[in-house]
Amino acid sequence: VRRAPAVAGLDVLQTPALVLDLPVLEENLHRTARWAAGLGLALRPHAKTHKTTEIGLLQRRAGAVGLTIATVSEGWAFTGSELDDVLVAYSLWVDRDRGGRLRALAERAVVTVCVDSVEGAQALARHTAGAVQVLVEVDSGHHRTGVPPRGAAEVAVAAARAGLRVRGVLTFPGHGYGPGAAARAADLESRALAEAASALRGAGIEVDVLSGGSTPTLAHSDPRVLTEVRPGVYALNDAQQLELGTCTPDQIALTALATVVSRRDDAYVLDAGSKVLGADRPAWTTGYGRLLDRLDDRVVALSEHHATVRPAPGAPLPALGERLRVVPNHVCAAVNLSDVLVVADGEQVLGRWGVAARGANT
Amino acid sequence: VRRAPAVAGLDVLQTPALVLDLPVLEENLHRTARWAAGLGLALRPHAKTHKTTEIGLLQRRAGAVGLTIATVSEGWAFTGSELDDVLVAYSLWVDRDRGGRLRALAERAVVTVCVDSVEGAQALARHTAGAVQVLVEVDSGHHRTGVPPRGAAEVAVAAARAGLRVRGVLTFPGHGYGPGAAARAADLESRALAEAASALRGAGIEVDVLSGGSTPTLAHSDPRVLTEVRPGVYALNDAQQLELGTCTPDQIALTALATVVSRRDDAYVLDAGSKVLGADRPAWTTGYGRLLDRLDDRVVALSEHHATVRPAPGAPLPALGERLRVVPNHVCAAVNLSDVLVVADGEQVLGRWGVAARGANT
Numbered sequence: 275v276r277r278a279p280a281v282a283g284l285d286v287l288q289t290p291a292l293v294l295d296l297p298v299l300e301e302n303l304h305r306t307a308r309w310a311a312g313l314g315l316a317l318r319p320h321a322k323t324h325k326t327t328e329i330g331l332l333q334r335r336a337g338a339v340g341l342t343i344a345t346v347s348e349g350w351a352f353t354g355s356e357l358d359d360v361l362v363a364y365s366l367w368v369d370r371d372r373g374g375r376l377r378a379l380a381e382r383a384v385v386t387v388c389v390d391s392v393e394g395a396q397a398l399a400r401h402t403a404g405a406v407q408v409l410v411e412v413d414s415g416h417h418r419t420g421v422p423p424r425g426a427a428e429v430a431v432a433a434a435r436a437g438l439r440v441r442g443v444l445t446f447p448g449h450g451y452g453p454g455a456a457a458r459a460a461d462l463e464s465r466a467l468a469e470a471a472s473a474l475r476g477a478g479i480e481v482d483v484l485s486g487g488s489t490p491t492l493a494h495s496d497p498r499v500l501t502e503v504r505p506g507v508y509a510l511n512d513a514q515q516l517e518l519g520t521c522t523p524d525q526i527a528l529t530a531l532a533t534v535v536s537r538r539d540d541a542y543v544l545d546a547g548s549k550v551l552g553a554d555r556p557a558w559t560t561g562y563g564r565l566l567d568r569l570d571d572r573v574v575a576l577s578e579h580h581a582t583v584r585p586a587p588g589a590p591l592p593a594l595g596e597r598l599r600v601v602p603n604h605v606c607a608a609v610n611l612s613d614v615l616v617v618a619d620g621e622q623v624l625g626r627w628g629v630a631a632r633g634a635n636t
Numbered sequence: 637v638r639r640a641p642a643v644a645g646l647d648v649l650q651t652p653a654l655v656l657d658l659p660v661l662e663e664n665l666h667r668t669a670r671w672a673a674g675l676g677l678a679l680r681p682h683a684k685t686h687k688t689t690e691i692g693l694l695q696r697r698a699g700a701v702g703l704t705i706a707t708v709s710e711g712w713a714f715t716g717s718e719l720d721d722v723l724v725a726y727s728l729w730v731d732r733d734r735g736g737r738l739r740a741l742a743e744r745a746v747v748t749v750c751v752d753s754v755e756g757a758q759a760l761a762r763h764t765a766g767a768v769q770v771l772v773e774v775d776s777g778h779h780r781t782g783v784p785p786r787g788a789a790e791v792a793v794a795a796a797r798a799g800l801r802v803r804g805v806l807t808f809p810g811h812g813y814g815p816g817a818a819a820r821a822a823d824l825e826s827r828a829l830a831e832a833a834s835a836l837r838g839a840g841i842e843v844d845v846l847s848g849g850s851t852p853t854l855a856h857s858d859p860r861v862l863t864e865v866r867p868g869v870y871a872l873n874d875a876q877q878l879e880l881g882t883c884t885p886d887q888i889a890l891t892a893l894a895t896v897v898s899r900r901d902d903a904y905v906l907d908a909g910s911k912v913l914g915a916d917r918p919a920w921t922t923g924y925g926r927l928l929d930r931l932d933d934r935v936v937a938l939s940e941h942h943a944t945v946r947p948a949p950g951a952p953l954p955a956l957g958e959r960l961r962v963v964p965n966h967v968c969a970a971v972n973l974s975d976v977l978v979v980a981d982g983e984q985v986l987g988r989w990g991v992a993a994r995g996a997n998t
Binding site for chain 1: 650651652653684706707726727728729731733734737752753755756759779780781782810895896897898899905907910911912914915916917937939940941942944956957966968969972973974975995997998
């Protein structure tokens with residue numbers, strides 16, 4: 275990446291501020307791109323994690339076949355010019371308005387959408403007039419959306435009859451988020467995709483795409499079954515990935531710079547709360563995020579503008595006014611709270627990137 | 637309020653969308669203003685809940701003495717013209733930049749700031765040159781920020797010596813958030829404020845303001861001790877208040893309009909996830925929010941763009957494409973995720989208000 279010269283240090287920032295370390299980001303993108311290429315897997319990163327056009331472009335240039343998005347409105351930040359292929363990894367309910375927006379998006383890029391019901395496929399076909407292609411979403415055990423693998427053919431046939439081009443099957447192995455859960459979730463993912471693809475082929479439908487993957491399950495993806503993986507968090511990483519063992523501290527690309535605003539004997543308080551970090555707090559995590567410079571401290575409470583931190587046993591309290599880097603539990607939530615990311619190289623500020631798809635939920 | 641004519645129904649909205657019911661909001665504001673006036677308590681609503689200038693103005697016109705804010709940057713949306721008095725209910729760490737912004741804010745309105753340490757008071761005085769006045773923040777049992785009541789005089793004396801005008805004491809009874817916890821938290825609040833005020837007076841400092849209050853504890857506020865209350869959520873209400881018994885369903889002024897996108901035998905899925913509702917989920921809540929039209933259903937899982945709902949026993953599933961109103965668990969988090977609120981009167985759209993202080997964290 276060509277870079278603006280660094281003209282300021284992080285000390286110019288008012289806290290809290292989201293800081294993106296560019297060299298760490300680039301290394302994350304290239305490491306995963308090399309891994310996918312080595313296995314012959316297409317890499318289609320989920321852009322909902324960063325919502326930032328510049329990062330989408332870096333991913334494409336690092337070898338991604340296209341990007342994944344979660345909503346139609348996110349698409350405007352991730353189509354056009356080099357960004358010529360997006361997958362909406364969501365079984366949309368498409369009415370006239372959403373159909374119109376999908377058709378407009380399809381004039382800027384190849385657009386693929388998920389379906390998980392006969393009615394959903396028919397509504398999609400009716401309102402997009404064949405402008406988009408589809409993947410059938412399969413439930414591989416996460417039990418959110420998606421049809422059971424044995425139900426995939428019925429939806430695919432309905433979609434094809436309605437005039438949609440069916441490209442294959444997709445699943446989200448969200449049940450891989452948990453200590454020790456990734457390998458089993460990835461195994462269920464391959465089985466579900468293989469079974470669904472086989473059902474589609476049995477119904478006379480060609481299957482080119484078997485799409486899976488998430489950051490925790492990525493290393494367990496089966497390249498004999500999958501054709502494509504869609505990790506999102508890998509670009510930035512977060513405290514959940516750190517605690518799942520999916521990344522190391524030096525692979526954390528995004529932190530919230532925060533100031534110590536209050537202290538007492540057994541705790542200190544930072545000015546980064548849930549309105550900066552997000553409130554995600556799965557039961558298996560150690561707290562509401564981690565401190566990159568004090569990894570053994572624990573974020574024991576989080577309110578809108580405060581993080582209460584218990585120092586590791588024996589560790590001294592930081593001084594009032596000291597600045598620390600907080601790693602959010604869920605980086606997708608943190609990025610979506612901020613209008614800009616401060617782009618830095620270590621302690622040097624390189625510039626700012628707008629979070630172009632922030633709040634793009636429709 | 638003078639209103640634009642309603643020219644459209646809610647059907648013009650793409651989901652998810654935050655919808656503010658104006659008559660419900662107005663009734664909430666007036667009911668609480670009447671209650672405070674009846675007890676002789678000054679009402680200083682916390683604007684962090686709505687972050688919307690128009691709502692701040694309605695609160696002021698309904699009799700609020702001023703507004704409460706959480707950050708300096710929120711202040712720009714809530715000062716100027718009629719909005720001439722703000723309290724930053726936060727023990728800020730003030731450096732040169734934050735001091736400069738506070739001085740600029742103090743040119744638009746009377747500005748009061750909290751302090752909870754001698755060093756914090758000295759830094760505030762150094763960088764604001766007496767442009768703001770202060771309240772000493774006291775910990776009444778929430779154990780986040782604030783000094784113990786017995787430590788309040790030391791901070792107040794240091795603030796006064798540093799040249800700041802000390803107006804009194806403040807506490808946040810955040811330990812009142814929980815079933816059956818409000819009365820005890822309000823009792824601890826009055827005791828802590830009374831003890832701290834007495835300590836200040838003993839040190840020769842005049843005390844005009846004893847500020848407390850939060851939406852759950854409001855009804856238990858002791859008007860013999862408190863001079864001022866700072867509820868925030870009461871304006872809009874949310875699923876937490878509903879489940880605490882602090883509001884009724886017809887007092888819920890803000891909901892996320894959402895569409896049923898997927899169904900299976902025992903659950904349905906809406907297109908409102910944590911990027912619209914926020915991820916707040918205290919252990920004592922029944923789930924990740926409530927459905928205003930299906931109060932006995934339970935929101936059992938929430939991801940970024942999906943809410944998974946289990947219908948009440950025997951209740952039929954809603955149809956694919958049906959639109960339902962979701963009540964967020966924590967309305968302050970939901971509003972902070974959206975750039976606009978759709979202002980409505982029942983099913984009629986009146987207009988849109990910008991969330992002027994969205995993301996204003998510094």
